[in-house]
Amino acid sequence: MVAVVYIWILGLLIYPLSYGNKGIEDPTDICKHTLSCSECIKSHPSCVWCSAQSFTQGGESEGSRCATRLELIQRGCDEDHLMDPKGVVQILKDVPLSDNADEDMVTQLAPQKVYLKLRLGEKRTFQVRFKRAEGYPIDLYYLMDLSYSMKDDLENVKKLGSDIQEVLHNVTKSVRIGMNQDHIGWRNVTRLLVFASDDVFHMAGDGKLAGIYIPSDGHCHLNERGEYHNSNMFDYPSVGHLSQILTAANIQPIFAVTSNALPTYQGLSELIPKSAVGELTEDSSNVVNLISQAYNNLSSTVNLEHVNLPKGIHISYDSHCPDSTKEGQPNGQCSGVKINQMVDFNVTLWMDEKMCQDGLQSFKLRVLGFNEEINVDVETVCHCNCEDEEAFSSYCSGTAGNYSCGICSTVNSQRGPGRIHRHHSACWGRLPSSPKKLLGRCIGIYNLVHYEVKDVAVASAGCMNGTVACNGRGKCECGRCACNKHVHGLFCECDDASCERYEGQLCGGLSMGVCKCGTCECTSNYSGSACSCSLDTSTCITPEGICSGHGRCECNKCVCDQGYLNKLCSECPGCQTPCQKYSTCTECQAFSTGLLKDNCSLSCGHVIVTMLKASDWGGKEKEGWCQEKGEDSLITFHVTEDGELVHILVKEKQEIQDHTQQLILGLVLGIVFIGLLVIVLYRVTVEMFDRQEYSRFMKARSQEQWNDAQNPLYKSATTTVINPNFLQE
Structure with a gap:
């Protein structure tokens, strides 16, 4: 209990110091949903906007300006009009790393300041370097459990103070050892906390045993004598709270505990970054070696982490250590790093697809246990360079037309102040004097009032291909069809999403075919109306x-x-098997016997038989040979089909021996033998059972014991009477 109170007080003293990738998506479909340049570049890193004038054709909406770079170039958009902003990484401050701590300004972490411009979903990477400088200063704070069981340990620690300082002098010339932060003053150097105890610690929730349920408030409640005076008010701090305070103050704890408490503190060390555990002897005589070993382990471990990472920014680390490389970690970590040995970390940042924010966002990178930090400023690319509107543009040919990124917009006062409606640039060439006629030409979604039927008919004539405007697959805008998604053509007559499906995909998927104007165009390896037939x-x-x-x-x-x-x-x-099918032809041609012997040449003209002598056969069985019963012999042959001809190899005639009588005799004798055998076995079994029962009976007889006894009702016929007077005689 005392142990945890001291850890808690220390924490309160130092407190004032203190995209993922989604599944792969087809950018071609994603880009077509956008209607402005800013929406286009935010939808996917591969989406590019074409700002060229008159880029869209009949049947195309303004959303067709947004596509992949290759697609836009193939459609004729010049490179100068492609709006495809990319992220950048700029190193603003990069002081060289120091070799030793004797320099005025020691630099172990570089660069010191980085600026990144990120596009949504796009990853950018920069390198962080770290090198341990020789002789870096150390401040050591010794905290001890002052329970009675640690009394002898306290005396030894007092005697070993100079030895501890001497050991640390082997590492650095600048060493300070103290017992209270407010009096000694922590320096901005490596900070070590040595905590010695011979018992386990308390944690949040243990105070409920004393009726204390208020969580720790994170403040120091010491009186003028340095005593903690709110022990009956606040509960113990949690392990997470303690870890947060130590990490924020950049303090590396060393737990020096006896063997009985060692497993508990080893578990605690796993929850606190940059901490070490050592086994303390009963009298703390080995504390000097323990501190030396723990410091060497801590200082050779490099942990790079981020602090105050803004919402929407994702980060990962690739650690290039002296003995290994680790990729895609939540923080950078290397162990076994020696003095003046450099380690590299590749830090990768990317923005959440829905977190486009204007202005700079900042966070820091630092190595646990060291006072240096890297300032990282991040700016998000949310807008295109072409979005500075040209008011009253001559291209839009109107007093209310504003030109931006290849499209015209106007402020419609009839729908509320400041509301912008976008029109295709073809609407703005020659403006009629009458607003009715202008809006009559644009009978699509932007009509605001009703007009005479004749005006509407004239305006919609450019969108008519029969009786339904734009074939019902688009909207008539400015006398031209603006087709729905996956639909194109002057009158929206081609639907690239109406083909047959195979296994839930149009034309079986891109690897099998593509849908063009309602018909599947299959790749070279597939055919069929839905490209479902593999060749x-x-x-x-x-x-x-x-x-x-x-x-x-x-x-x-x-x-x-x-x-x-x-x-x-x-x-x-x-x-029939080949053996069954050709057995009759083989018999009639080879031996002139069998069912077809009279018309063998007519029925078996396609069969060519070759006889094999016994010498050619050699007595060896061959795979694939047939054995069929003939009229008076066993026929052995091999069939080879060669188109319409059949080649048959036949072994010399084998006589069939009749073994019927032998078989019947053997069967009868077998039945008789089995019957006799059953009878004999039955009699033997009965005899053995009888012998066992008789033996058991005789054994029981031999163990019988009968006692002789006289009938108590029996009276003897003779009575003997003795006269006592005559006994002496």
Whole structure:
């Protein structure tokens, strides 16, 4: 309990010092949703705006100005009119790194100031360098548990104070050791806190055992004697609160604890950045070596982190350490860094797609345990360079026309002050004297009042291709069709989203085909109305040929001949095997026997039979050979189909031996033998069971013990009476 109170008091004393990537999207579809240059560049990093005059054609809305750079160039937009602002990184201050701490101004972290201009969704990276300077100053604050069990430790620490300072002098010439910040004054150097205890600590929530439920307020409540006087009012601080205070003050704690409390403080150290734990002997005699080892471990670990990162800005670190490289970390970290050894961190920033903010936003980067910081200023690209409006532009040919980024706009007083409506530039060439006629020509979405039918008819004539304006797929603006998304053409007659779908995608997806004007144009490997038929035949090929020679390959799938089954047409349950199919022809041609012996030449003219002698056969079985029963012999042959011809190799005639009688005799003898065997086994089993029962009976008889006893009702016929007078005689 005392241990945690001292940690808490220390924390209160030092307190005053104190895009992700989304799934891959097609930018071509995203860009078409925007109607201004600023909306275009904010929609996707690949979206570019064309500010050229008269860039849009019939059937195109102003949203077609926003597309990918390649698409706009292919459509004829000059490079000078492409609005594609890119992010920049500028190093504003970069003081060289120092080799030792003897210099007037020690620099271990560079650069010192960075400016970035970020476009939404675009990543920008800059490099941060760090090098440990030799002899960097140290301030050590020793905090001790003053419970009675630590009394002998306190005496040893008093004696070892000079030894601690001597050890730290081996690292740096500038060392200060103190016990209270307000009196010794922390310097802006490496700060070490050594906390010694032989017991575990308390944490937030333990105060409830004493009825204390008010959380720590983060302030120091010490009286004039240096005693904490609100112990019965505020609960213990939480581990997170303590970690926040130590990190904000750039203090690196070293927990020197005895073995019984070591596991607890090891868990605490994992929650506090740049902290170390060491095992303390019962009398604290090893505290000097413990501090030396802990400092070496802490100083060789470099943690780069960000402070006060503005909302909407994302950051990641790539750490290039002496022994490894780590990418995509939430903070930079390297271990085992030696003095005058440089480590590099690549810091990557990107903006949230919906967090476009004007003005500078700032945050800091720092290495835990060191007093240096990097100031980072971030500015967001939210507008195009062409958005400075040209009022009353001659291109717009009107007193109310403002020109910006290739499009004209006007302020419509009839819909409220300052409301801007955008019109296609073709509306602004020759303005009629009558506003009725002007607005009659623009009968699209910007009509504000009703006009005579004849004016409307004249204005809509340019949008008519039949009876429905713009085929019902767009709106008539200024006598021209402004088509809906995925629709184009002078009269919006082509719909690039009305093709057949395969597996939920138009024309099966971009890898299979594209939809153009309602028809799928398939790639070279696909065909069909929805590009769903693959021209590949790889899944139809078998060793026997396409679809095992019993079908055709359509859309990379086998269509089997009648009777054949499975994916490769290799099975035919109702079909004869080649052995069965050609056995009769083989028998009649080779041996002139069988069912076809009378018309063998007519029925088996396509079969060519070759006889094999026993010497050629060699007595070896061969794979794929058939054995069928003939009229009076067993026929062994091999079939090879060659188009319409069939080549058959036949082994010499093998006589069939009749083993019927032997089989019947053997079967009868077997039945008799099995019957006798069953009877014998039954009798043997019964005999063995009887012998066991008899043996058990005889054993029980031998263990019987009968006691002789006289019937108590029995009276003997003879009675003997003894006269006591005659006993002496």
